[in-house]
Amino acid sequence: MSSDDLHYEGEYPIVIEGLTNAFGDYVVHEDLDLKVRRGEILGVVGGSGSGKSVLMRSIIGLQFPREGSIEVFGRDIVAAEPDEVIGVRERWGVLFQGGALFSTLTVAENVQVPLKQFHPELENELLDEISRYKVVMTGLPPEAASKFPSELSGGMKKRAGLARALALDPELLFLDEPTAGLDPIGAAKFDELLRELTDTLGLTVFLITHDLDTLYAICDRVAVLADKKVIACGSIPELLESDHPWIQEYFNGPRARAALDTKERSKSMDKQADTGA
Amino acid sequence: MREWADFSMQEEGGRTTVVVTGPLLVSTIANLDAGLRDIEDPVQFVDISGASPVDTVGAWVIYRFAKAHSAEVLGASEQAEVLLEAVEESASEADIEPDRLPLYMRVPESVGATVFELLGGVRRNLGFMGALIVAFLTTIIHPSRLRGRALVRQMELVGITSLPIIGLMSFLVGIVIAQQGAIQLREFGAEIYTINLTGRIALRELGILMTAIMVAGRSGSAFAAQIGTMKLTEEIDAMRTIGVSPVEALVLPRVLASMLMLPLLGFYAACMAIIGGATISQLQLGIPFLTFLSRIQEVVPTYDLYVGLVKAPVFGLIIALSGCYQGMQVKGNAEEVGLRTTKAVVQAIFMVIVLDAFFAVFFTEIGWG
Numbered sequence: 161m162s163s164d165d166l167h168y169e170g171e172y173p174i175v176i177e178g179l180t181n182a183f184g185d186y187v188v189h190e191d192l193d194l195k196v197r198r199g200e201i202l203g204v205v206g207g208s209g210s211g212k213s214v215l216m217r218s219i220i221g222l223q224f225p226r227e228g229s230i231e232v233f234g235r236d237i238v239a240a241e242p243d244e245v246i247g248v249r250e251r252w253g254v255l256f257q258g259g260a261l262f263s264t265l266t267v268a269e270n271v272q273v274p275l276k277q278f279h280p281e282l283e284n285e286l287l288d289e290i291s292r293y294k295v296v297m298t299g300l301p302p303e304a305a306s307k308f309p310s311e312l313s314g315g316m317k318k319r320a321g322l323a324r325a326l327a328l329d330p331e332l333l334f335l336d337e338p339t340a341g342l343d344p345i346g347a348a349k350f351d352e353l354l355r356e357l358t359d360t361l362g363l364t365v366f367l368i369t370h371d372l373d374t375l376y377a378i379c380d381r382v383a384v385l386a387d388k389k390v391i392a393c394g395s396i397p398e399l400l401e402s403d404h405p406w407i408q409e410y411f412n413g414p415r416a417r418a419a420l421d422t423k424e425r426s427k428s429m430d431k432q433a434d435t436g437a
Numbered sequence: 438m439r440e441w442a443d444f445s446m447q448e449e450g451g452r453t454t455v456v457v458t459g460p461l462l463v464s465t466i467a468n469l470d471a472g473l474r475d476i477e478d479p480v481q482f483v484d485i486s487g488a489s490p491v492d493t494v495g496a497w498v499i500y501r502f503a504k505a506h507s508a509e510v511l512g513a514s515e516q517a518e519v520l521l522e523a524v525e526e527s528a529s530e531a532d533i534e535p536d537r538l539p540l541y542m543r544v545p546e547s548v549g550a551t552v553f554e555l556l557g558g559v560r561r562n563l564g565f566m567g568a569l570i571v572a573f574l575t576t577i578i579h580p581s582r583l584r585g586r587a588l589v590r591q592m593e594l595v596g597i598t599s600l601p602i603i604g605l606m607s608f609l610v611g612i613v614i615a616q617q618g619a620i621q622l623r624e625f626g627a628e629i630y631t632i633n634l635t636g637r638i639a640l641r642e643l644g645i646l647m648t649a650i651m652v653a654g655r656s657g658s659a660f661a662a663q664i665g666t667m668k669l670t671e672e673i674d675a676m677r678t679i680g681v682s683p684v685e686a687l688v689l690p691r692v693l694a695s696m697l698m699l700p701l702l703g704f705y706a707a708c709m710a711i712i713g714g715a716t717i718s719q720l721q722l723g724i725p726f727l728t729f730l731s732r733i734q735e736v737v738p739t740y741d742l743y744v745g746l747v748k749a750p751v752f753g754l755i756i757a758l759s760g761c762y763q764g765m766q767v768k769g770n771a772e773e774v775g776l777r778t779t780k781a782v783v784q785a786i787f788m789v790i791v792l793d794a795f796f797a798v799f800f801t802e803i804g805w806g
Binding site for chain 1: 462463464466467470471474492493494497498501516519520523524526527528529530531532533534535536769770771772
């Protein structure tokens with residue numbers, strides 16, 4: 161853990177300690193520790209096969225770890241009985257890599273599924289209204305609410321998936337490569353949307369990504385997964401001070417520099433615009 | 438007991454203020470939402486200074502109420518302000534029902550669609566058959582293009598793995614035929630004809646028919662579901678772009694495997710049925726097991742075996758064709774895979790039985806009665 165954890169005094173919605181995950185003989189995580197702070201967007205990076213998705217699946221209870229403890233909102237997900245974690249499930253939303261929308265339901269009905277599941281007392285009229293504004297809030301055109309997932313493009317599916325993940329106004333949001341496969345404009349808009357939603361709704365976001373632009377643009381901290389552990393966790397400038405070869409290669413590669421350039425260019429353009437006005 | 442969001446009405450100088458208290462969250466909003474909907478009198482102000490915390494659903498309910506009554510929202514905290522703005526920006530009146538025509542148009546529309554589907558289905562079926570024949574001929578000209586591995590694998594799946602279930606089923610059917618037949622034939626004192634009955638019916642009809650139905654249920658459905666899922670995940674498209682013909686790579690091995698395995702399975706099923714019949718004869722009728730078997734040789738004409746074996750590859754072709762065809766027709770979503778799989782099995786069994794009736798008439802006409 162980076163030293164500035166000592167200075168942080170807020171809450172940790174997710175605390176992972178000594179996590180070991182393995183499939184047969186193949187060990188994915190070994191003695192992994194990670195703490196996620198309230199209200200931050202935590203980017204999770206790592207090479208392909210480094211177990212980013214497995215880590216996410218462990219936290220949301222889809223993958224049973226071999227060892228270790230995972231606490232979400234102070235409740236141990238691993239040891240708890242299934243109905244004990246229902247209260248926790250209500251407080252998080254998950255966006256899977258492919259969107260994982262229910263293909264026989266419309267987008268609006270997809271958004272209503274978690275609402276109906278957890279709050280059967282809500283009236284249909286309110287459910288309809290909620291699904292309408294959630295759809296627009298995630299940047300979809302209003303008419304998309306009546307469409308079936310197979311009628312949507314890849315980017316729209318991701319947004320619809322996000323709308324469903326946000327249905328319960330969760331405090332914690334898990335996103336698995338939300339911008340993968342989106343065009344740069346769409347990806348940038350998605351980033352913007354995410355930052356905006358996080359700021360407005362006070363979300364804590366666990367964001368798996370390969371997208372360097374996303375890392376630079378919206379992540380407060382970045383956790384690096386390598387060698388079966390979180391080898392570093394901190395803001396990008398902090399990570400750059402690390403001498404771990406993978407981190408150096410990752411953040412000093414040509415693509416990373418390009419992403420950094422873009423960010424600085426857009427900053428200086430903002431400045432120009434400000435002074436110009 | 439959770440704390441629900443609540444409201445009270447206050448009147449002051451002819452102006453009505455709705456004072457909202459409690460947490461404005463999705464989990465606590467239901468009563469407030471219903472209550473606010475029932476207010477019909479004009480309201481000028483909504484006071485939410487006593488409401489906290491707030492989420493977007495809470496903000497939405499307040500926003501909607503305030504808008505409907507053109508009321509002003511008072512006492513919003515900084516966070517509530519932000520959320521109210523966010524939901525206002527996202528407000529939409531869009532229709533969330535999928536497009537549906539009125540009934541008087543929907544009925545003719547679906548009738549028309551069915552007719553077109555039928556005609557198109559015939560055309561596509563023919564097209565599919567054509568593609569299969571082309572693939573078959575290409576494979577004959579270039580035998581190296583035959584996917585031997587896939588063929589053997591499918592033969593294993595269609596044939597070997599279904600041996601236990603088909604064997605057991607046929608054995609039991611043999612028992613039933615022999616036993617029930619014996620009861621009826623005993624009335625005439627013709628119990629010995631149980632052997633003729635069991636032997637002929639097993640070899641001519643039941644062995645192959647039961648096998649075809651079982652294979653349609655086991656393998657026809659598997660073909661449809663597997664190819665259908667590959668269609669959904671764009672694997673079929675990927676094959677095409679690489680230059681691999683899906684008909685050659687997927688359909689042909691399945692069709693050939695079914696056509697090759699069905700005669701073998703049918704014969705095996707017939708044998709198991711006869712063994713079943715012989716077993717029950719030994720136990721109940723007093724006809725020794727081996728006598729039963731040697732009598733079969735005398736009373737069953739060889740052409741009964743041919744009748745069964747000629748039908749088998751045709752049934753195999755039909756089962757594999759309808760499975761693969763329905764699989765290739767899948768598009769859209771997971772539900773479609775299920776529908777198409779059902780269709781493949783129903784179609785295959787229906788066609789098998791219809792054709793079996795034709796075969797029965799045909800073979801009798803040519804003197805193989």
